[in-house]
Amino acid sequence: MANEQRKLQTKIMQEYYQLEKKNETKRPVVQNCLRAFLVGGIICSIGQAIQFFYMYFFHFTQQTAGNPTVATMIFLSMLLTGFGVYDRIAQFGGAGSAVPVTGFGNAVISAAIEHRTEGFVLGVGGNMFKLAGSVILFGTFSAFVVALIKTILIKWGGF
Amino acid sequence: MVASFFWAFVIGGLICVIGQIMFDVFHLTPAHTLSTFVVIGAILDGFGLYEPFIDFAGAGATIPITSFGNSLVHGALQEAEKHGLIGVLTGMFEVTSSGISAAIIFGFIGALLFKPKG
Numbered sequence: 001m002a003n004e005q006r007k008l009q010t011k012i013m014q015e016y017y018q019l020e021k022k023n024e025t026k027r028p029v030v031q032n033c034l035r036a037f038l039v040g041g042i043i044c045s046i047g048q049a050i051q052f053f054y055m056y057f058f059h060f061t062q063q064t065a066g067n068p069t070v071a072t073m074i075f076l077s078m079l080l081t082g083f084g085v086y087d088r089i090a091q092f093g094g095a096g097s098a099v100p101v102t103g104f105g106n107a108v109i110s111a112a113i114e115h116r117t118e119g120f121v122l123g124v125g126g127n128m129f130k131l132a133g134s135v136i137l138f139g140t141f142s143a144f145v146v147a148l149i150k151t152i153l154i155k156w157g158g159f
Numbered sequence: 160m161v162a163s164f165f166w167a168f169v170i171g172g173l174i175c176v177i178g179q180i181m182f183d184v185f186h187l188t189p190a191h192t193l194s195t196f197v198v199i200g201a202i203l204d205g206f207g208l209y210e211p212f213i214d215f216a217g218a219g220a221t222i223p224i225t226s227f228g229n230s231l232v233h234g235a236l237q238e239a240e241k242h243g244l245i246g247v248l249t250g251m252f253e254v255t256s257s258g259i260s261a262a263i264i265f266g267f268i269g270a271l272l273f274k275p276k277g
Contacts, residue, residue: 029183036179037172040223044171047218048164062214066221066230067254071261073222078265082273095178098189099196100171100222101258108262112270124270132262134190135224139197140251143231146205147247150232151239 032094039093043100047073074105081109107131163217170219193224200228209233230254 009017050072051065060068080086086106090097097103111130115123129136174196181192203209209229213220220226231251238250252259 027183029180032183033176033179036175040175040178041168041172044167044219044222045164047171047222048167051218051221052160062217063210066213066218066226067257069218069221070226071257074258074261075265078269082269084276093175095182095189095192096172096175098193099175099178099224101224101227102222103189104193104224104227104258105262105265108266109269112266113273114275116270116275120270124267128263128266131190135193135197135227136259138194139201139228139231142198142201143228143235143251144247146201146232147235147239147251148244150205150236151244151247155243 035092036094036096036099039089039096040099041096043073043097043102046076047100070101073100073102077102077105078109081106082113086110104132104135166215167217167219167222170216171222172219174219174223174225196223196225197228200225201232202228204229204232227255227258230258 047069051062051069054060054065054068055062058068077086080089080102086097086102090103090106097106108128108131111132112124112128115127117123118127178192178196181187181195182189187195200209203212203225209220209226213226213229231254234250234253234255235247236250238246238253240246242249
């Protein structure tokens, strides 16, 4: 798609594109990846500790302990987002803080806090899922398609 | 127990590295990256691969957002076993309910407690 668009542009636009590409600051990919690995790994280790807590004291299994763990992690990310700590973690960790569910929680909660000045109904209620909505939409729709195909195969396909 | 912390750290970290590569090398926005991850999680569970992955990596598999897609498919399939096709709709959020409810409830409490900065 990007190539088709470039064909339609004028010569000056193409020259500008080349210039922009040449002068673009290189992103420190390796350093960013190391930071993402570190932050993501630490968040998952904290999750593992909470998961053990639920498995030993509330008798969840390895498969079911994920749910209360996710809820607890989102609670923690509410506190961190509210006190402005999560922004700093996100600046350091990049994807390491966005990919775990705490990043999903942060997206919902920061949107809710940010739009609070516009009122609770139109501001908080209307904008809460502004960023996280796409995750829910594509998750739900792809899950629907996958589950539908699998159910049909199992019921009538004889698998 | 130490081993499960180790694998949670390594696998969770590696999934985040894949996300960082999608940010930096393929220039995707966080929303695109997270949506892709959720779809990948749903497809993996469709092939029955996510459950052994959780057994192996523990929180390294349940904490990244891919587990959201996995638990959506999981709930839908569980209900579909009992009620047939309609179960795909009724069971969809059965397992994921905790994540979404927590995000909504704590998001609202956060909006009540904290004031926006800047």
